[in-house]
Amino acid sequence: xxxxxxxxxxxxxxxxxxxxxxxxxxxxxxxxxxxxxxxxxxxxxxxxxxxxxxxxxxxxxxxxxxxxxxxxxxxxxxxxxxxxxxxxxxxxxxxxxxxxxxxxxxxxxxxxxxxxxxxxxxxxxxxxxxxxxxxxxxxxxxxxxxxxxxxxxxxxxxxxxxxxxxxxxxxxxxxxxxxxxxxxxxxxxxxxxxxxxxxxxxxxxxxxxxxxxxxxxxxxxxxxxxxxxxxxxxxxxxxxxxxxxxxxxxxxxxxxxxxxxxxxxxxxxxxxx
Numbered sequence: 001x002x003x004x005x006x007x008x009x010x011x012x013x014x015x016x017x018x019x020x021x022x023x024x025x026x027x028x029x030x031x032x033x034x035x036x037x038x039x040x041x042x043x044x045x046x047x048x049x050x051x052x053x054x055x056x057x058x059x060x061x062x063x064x065x066x067x068x069x070x071x072x073x074x075x076x077x078x079x080x081x082x083x084x085x086x087x088x089x090x091x092x093x094x095x096x097x098x099x100x101x102x103x104x105x106x107x108x109x110x111x112x113x114x115x116x117x118x119x120x121x122x123x124x125x126x127x128x129x130x131x132x133x134x135x136x137x138x139x140x141x142x143x144x145x146x147x148x149x150x151x152x153x154x155x156x157x158x159x160x161x162x163x164x165x166x167x168x169x170x171x172x173x174x175x176x177x178x179x180x181x182x183x184x185x186x187x188x189x190x191x192x193x194x195x196x197x198x199x200x201x202x203x204x205x206x207x208x209x210x211x212x213x214x215x216x217x218x219x220x221x222x223x224x225x226x227x228x229x230x231x232x233x234x235x236x237x238x239x240x241x242x243x244x245x246x247x248x249x250x251x252x253x254x255x256x257x258x259x260x261x262x263x264x265x266x267x268x269x270x271x272x273x
Contacts, residue, residue: 074110130149
């Protein structure tokens with residue numbers, strides 16, 4: 001959304017102080033491990049933009065809290081699978097041979113939004129090594145969450161998502177829906193359903209100080225039913241743990257990650273055939 005439209009949609013600008021109040025009212029507490037999926041424009045006009053949002057989150061979480069965001073770079077992938085937009089087949093080999101290797105400091109995010117892209121550049125924020133599905137974290141649990149992120153099956157058991165699950169972390173949908181909730185991909189890995197299958201992936205990485213094209217396996221992930229999972233979850237007793245409210249002008253949801261992942265595993269096994 002263009003900034004002019006955001007201004008027209010906003011009655012009162014959001015500030016660091018107002019954002020902190022909104023976060024606390026929603027249920028964010030000191031010491032939480034918090035995975036945030038976000039849309040800056042959904043909040044309305046924010047004085048200070050993504051920097052203000054990050055500062056407000058960190059102030060509420062305090063020194064004992066750990067802030068996590070997805071910093072995916074899905075353009076570092078095999079061009080034969082590109083659809084938005086596709087590229088000519090005659091380009092594929094050139095791309096595989098020359099695309100720069102993933103660099104945790106240099107590689108930008110893709111379609112993650114301004115808040116995540118700003119957060120990854122903050123001092124003392126650590127980014128995992130996966131060339132496509134990295135996460136950034138800052139706080140006392142950051143190293144545990146982002147270390148040893150496996151190349152194969154990058155949103156599964158050896159991923160930051162599983163470490164957040166271990167830590168009983170929370171998910172904040174900040175102006176976005178469950179279609180952006182990457183924790184539901186962890187449920188895809190854990191669930192058993194007939195249409196699940198393995199795909200061959202590839203990405204440029206640095207290995208022994210050299211750039212290489214690294215092939216790896218993954219499952220074919222699919223977020224097309226994630227919003228339906230989220231809606232169904234809200235209608236269950238398990239879904240009563242979800243805290244809903246406004247941050248700025250955005251509709252937001254805060255929930256324990258374990259609850260939504262465990263529910264989604266069962267949902268996928270019953271509904272994906």
